Amino acid sequence: MNRNFLIFGLVLLLPSLFAVDSALSLGPASWALSQKSFWGTPIADFVFWIGLAHAGTFFSAILLVFGVRWQHRVAFLAELSTIASLGVAAFFPLIHLGIPEAFYNMIPVGNASSVYVNVESPLIWDFVAIFVYGAVSVLYLLLHLFSVKNACLEKYRRPFAWILFPLVLWVHTIVSLDFAVTFVPGWQGAYFPLYFIFGALFSGVALVQVLVVLAHHRVRAVEDLLIAFSWALLAFWMWEANVKEIWHPELLAFGFLVPQLLWISKVREISAVRALVAISVIVSLWWERIILVQSENLDWTWVDLGLISFGIGAFCVAFSLLRIGLKKLFPQAFDEDVMEALRARVCSVERKKFWISVGVGAFAAVAFAIYFVNHAPAFPCERMIPVLFPIGALCAGVSLSLFAMAELWKPRVAVLFTVLLGIFALAFGGLLYRGTDVSYTESFATVESVNPALGTSKQAARELWNARCAACHGKDGNLNRKFVHEFYPLPQTLSLERIDSLGLDSLSQVVLNGRNYMRPFRGRVTDAEAFALVCYMRSLALQKKEGSAP
Known part of the structure; x- marks a missing residue:
């Protein structure tokens, strides 16, 4: 076989x-995709x-x-x-x-x-x-x-x-x-x-x-x-x-x-x-x-x-x-x-060690929930439930495995292995918590900055929007909710009133330098293209408002 x-x-x-x-x-x-089958x-x-x-x-x-x-x-x-x-x-x-x-x-x-x-x-x-x-x-x-x-x-x-x-x-x-x-x-x-x-x-x-x-x-x-x-x-x-x-x-x-x-x-x-x-x-x-x-x-x-x-x-x-x-x-x-x-x-069943392992898993899940809520106070606690049980199950399984391992090895060897496992866990945690900036591995060709006053045609802005922005913001400016919700909290709707209150110059800087969950596009679009994108975004918001007007 x-x-x-x-x-x-x-x-x-x-x-x-x-x-x-x-x-x-x-x-x-x-591979085969469409607007309906993402x-x-x-x-x-x-x-x-x-x-x-x-x-x-x-x-x-x-x-x-x-x-x-x-x-x-x-x-x-x-x-x-x-x-x-x-x-x-x-x-x-x-x-x-x-x-x-x-x-x-x-x-x-x-x-x-x-x-x-x-x-x-x-x-x-x-x-x-x-x-x-x-x-x-x-x-x-x-x-x-x-x-x-x-x-x-x-x-x-x-x-x-x-x-x-x-x-x-x-x-x-x-x-x-x-x-x-x-x-x-x-x-x-x-x-x-x-x-x-x-x-x-x-x-x-x-x-x-x-x-x-x-x-x-x-x-x-x-x-x-x-x-x-x-x-x-x-x-x-x-x-x-x-x-x-x-x-x-x-x-x-x-x-x-x-x-x-x-x-x-x-x-x-x-x-x-x-x-x-x-x-x-x-x-x-x-x-x-x-x-x-x-x-x-x-x-x-x-x-x-x-x-x-x-x-x-x-x-x-x-x-x-x-x-x-x-x-x-x-x-x-x-x-x-x-x-x-x-x-x-x-064989008999190790009930006592099983319940100890379950307790360890429950403690780990609660500790994770407290940590996360402490770092994100406004986060709805009930929405992290899908990850709490797997975290608890992993810790319970590892704990029970350590009990079983102690049956095979001498206590000194088991303690040494547990210490090494703890050191590895701390090193891995340090790698995740290092706090360094995360950058793309791709090398983007840097574009030269030009005067925004030179402008970019609306057709060029539309094509640039579809290529760079539509994946998250949607072709119509109404957000690609199915995609964005997979990765980020849904942002505020960019209505015409909000765009005008923020200002086109300010928003073009957001495009270039990034803000919150939006990545910076400086080096990938010119100043003129960033300004044209913001203007095109305003035109989409205007069309939406006019279309919904009585």
Whole structure:
């Protein structure tokens, strides 16, 4: 399985790197977009791969919490698929940042590093949730691997699963809010979190079914789960068709009707059919993400296809390499006879240390909230709730991992490791809180300053506005709210009265030198162009006022 999976992945991955290079170099201009579809295939792929990442948590953590005995048969496959899927999913939002190498600026530290991090933004919610989910999933996998060799660690697995269980529900709730908090009517709905969670678990179960077939195993309970989830999603699709008049028959065909083949016992016995049914589910749920993000039919570019190929190839390569490497380091974990023997092992549960770890996480979340409110007194406290639970879960998971580590190492070694971890945390915090100015890495060609009195034509000002200003302020001057809200608090509306009160000369200096969250454009536009932009902005405000006048 590993070798063929790796070769298949490389065949898809290597050519797709050209599409990745184009996407990183050109940004959103390289894939299919329109005024109505701002996100495109990268965000659809992001949501899809985050959904697949729920496989490990569901089969290993959630089923462990409820004491399902057969979960050990697919636990490692599912946990490895979670790590690989998360790595793929995390790539796609980076394309939208414009400066991917500055992704660390999304760490919510307020104004500490001279860049305000808007904790109200779903972009920040995603970053925190995915980072914490990935870190805790890695710790959980390591705990599972070491528990095979060291029976004393088994008592920490179920408490750790209790930390991971609500976290996975939280993560996809946050992802659903990326859509629900926008201004698109079709995305607004309180049912979105539940809808996304069921869809994610359905796709995760289908992925595990494919991996189980490729590993030449069979777990009938996974097949039963596919049927169960298909009926759950049918309820959502029928409700959308009845209430919102959203109907896509292809989803019903591939996501519901095809899984019903598993009711036929003779068909169900064929491994190829089981794999094809699971693939049908995966494809239908991927297509559901595409039509959710893209509200209209777009002509895809080669970059769109390349990014899809990149996602599949990167997952196959990452999964294969992880399985090959861990099989060499922990051969017992991949031995079926050993795992069957370990299944009967009964261990106590570390309840006391679990509650201590939960207390540490709660303290960390409260401390973060106090810190942030102290630095931004006017900030609505309830709007930082989406990042508080992941922060608490991360600290609780690390704390419980340290307790487990103390079981393996001598106290002196454990203390030394904890001290080194603390030094690293302080150094990393110092890097974030260094307070230096954050500048663009691109080198802009400096333009010569000219006399503003020379002027710039209105047509030239319009073209410059569309190129430089419309991304945030909108082509009509009414703000591109969907874009701005992702990164900054919404600024005051530049009405005609406000523009006249501030003055054209004053506003042209704001364009050149920047103010608050607006970056300076000196060196990228001339003084005359800055003044022309302000005049054009006033003309837009005037048109808006005249258009709304009775």
